[in-house]
Amino acid sequence: MSNNSDVIIVGGGVVGLTIARHLSLSGRKVSLFEKGACGQEASWAGAGVLTPTNPHRQDALHQFRDHSLKLYAHFCVAVQEESGIDPAYELCGELGLLLTENDVRIAEADVRAVADQSMPDGKSVIEVLTPESLRDLAPWLTTELFGARLKRSTAQIRNPRLMAALYGACEKAKVTIHEGTPVVEFVMEGDHVVGVRTDKERFSSEVVVLCTGAWSSQIDKRLASLMPVHPVKGQIVLLKMDERPFGPVVSRGKQYLVARQDGHVLSGSTEEPEAGFSKRSSAAGVSQLMTRAMAYVPGLSQASVVGSWAGLRPGTPDDRPYIGPVPGWPGLMAATGHYRSGLILAPATAEAVLAMLDGQTYAIDLTVCQPGRA
Template sequence: MSLPHPAADVIVIGGGVIGLSIAWELARNNVSVRVLEQGQFGQEASWAGAGMLPPGNPAAARTAEARLRGGSHLLWPEWTEQLRSLTGIDNGFHRCGGVEVSLPESHESLDARIAVWQAEQVAIEPLATEHLHTLVPALHPEIARGYLLPELGQVRNPRHLKALLQACASSGVDLRPGTPVVDFVRSGDRISTVRTPCEDFTAGEVIVAGGAWTRTILQRAGLETDFEPVRGQIVLLETRPSLIRHVIEVGNRYLVPRPDGRVLIGSTEDRVGFEKRTTAGGIAGLIEFARRLIPELGNARFERCWAGLRPFAPGGLPRIGRVPGTSNLSVAAGHFRAGLQLSPMTAVLIRKLILGQPGDEWSDELRPR
């Protein structure tokens, strides 16, 4: 058995967008942090995502999810600027705007989604058919209904992860890739040691941000939870720049245009455990969806496709906070389809918990059970 490594104040397990955001937020508040990542940093769901950032408005938000989204919405420009000035990396964040449309079979879901935006007093404009087609000239001529969400944004998630990683390194975070957590030593309600194959680590606080693997990690501490992986498949096409400028959404499926002419088509929801691969049916369905919206995409160059494992927690809300029955173990996981958009405010909630700063009452709903 190896000797315990010198202690950090906090160990974060998992180096995706959630773990790295937490590490950076803590480090810039003078907390000494170590991140243990089983593979390479930011190569799982956080890399696989489309980087779409729906808007929010914390002032009118009524649910914990809306507060988390609204708080993050306000933080994205600030985080982008701070990361850029610290690392020189442009994460590609911009408010490209989004257009929500409906296909013949999906009118009801459009109405339900619009009602949510309106209740939150998020900027939203109904688009008359003519205006819709002026805004998105490549749209299929038979699509007649749409709403503009001018504040919807996007980020180039691989670049954002690179910026976070560099910001963590320059803020003194001890970053350990290739370091899977395989066991814990508990003494009473405390985690006294975190075990990896080569070294043991100790810290005052341990935060599990293991994405889809959070359940497995917590099981090693003797804790049963119900996190599960939900696979998402996604396609990348290359077409001409400005074919579309807005994110186009129909329910849970969407097109995200990058400024360089690439278009992401997302995404499936497959409950197949930890099987991270694409399927012919999944990819064909996404391409068919894209062609129904923007027929010209049928001529785009197919660049690549991939799949990622989203962390899902039953109930649909992320779990953020202290694990019941423990005094120094916390979790930040289960962000499902929204981990990129919700990452800044998640980091703020964890920072408040770790530093004993006044919490936000609304976040009680997110506490792990």
């Protein structure tokens, strides 16, 4: 086979592009294959909320998430310098709405769990705000609340811009990018993966890294038993106000409102595993997201409706990603199944993949993310 690389990345979403950039900067010759255009699937469709882990959970995956969040500000500065595109990283904070007395008790337990941590300016990481203080601090919020949990370390990025910045950073790092080029199968020598085949050509590499998001069980159906990944549709509605109506992310469970600097507000998101690979916006989904937006921030009833879209999160049976060598498939690594947190986890995933390729022990034990786990 001609077309040699050290590493082939399959999939040009946030995970594939971040890994491609990282491996190329480490000195490897990297080729990336994307079936459509890079950064147009889940990584574009997401909301770009970078929210910290549940303070009561300290397992390896949560350490991994917190570590990735710590990398983020620097990661955004680096890709901006390399590409000239600003991903608009902003430490905006988050107000989690407390709608019942039990919500308040849970939030107070969260505050106790992080009592030994503080922000760089010395302020507490989590604080419970009373309805009275919210009337001064966030008069734009609904008053039908028992309070709000302020998480000061939540940030946001404009993920379509991050994708454009990553693309530029990969070009600068001399990653060879093949768009409109689906990988149709792995090239095998015995049981070793030694490259990929597109509909036109074969390409060889020492390692293939599978970063195909919701489509990860599709190239070779045998992988579905080792690392089953399924699409979980999520819809978002985009609104626009003349000015930014609020700063912090507003959240309630899996629902959130994200206000961008220019007055755009995202209301997200639905969770529809039954929708398969459909990316259709539905009347029911849009109606639910609009109703919640206006219930949480009544002033949004004045907003213009810009549009709606849906994306496919790569879901797994235990909600954990698959990161690492695929057992029984020498030459194949996985970095997929990041479900609701692929934007958050991309920088640390790239770091972990590089450590594994270098034969180093990664600082966080990612056994919980191994492909082939029971």
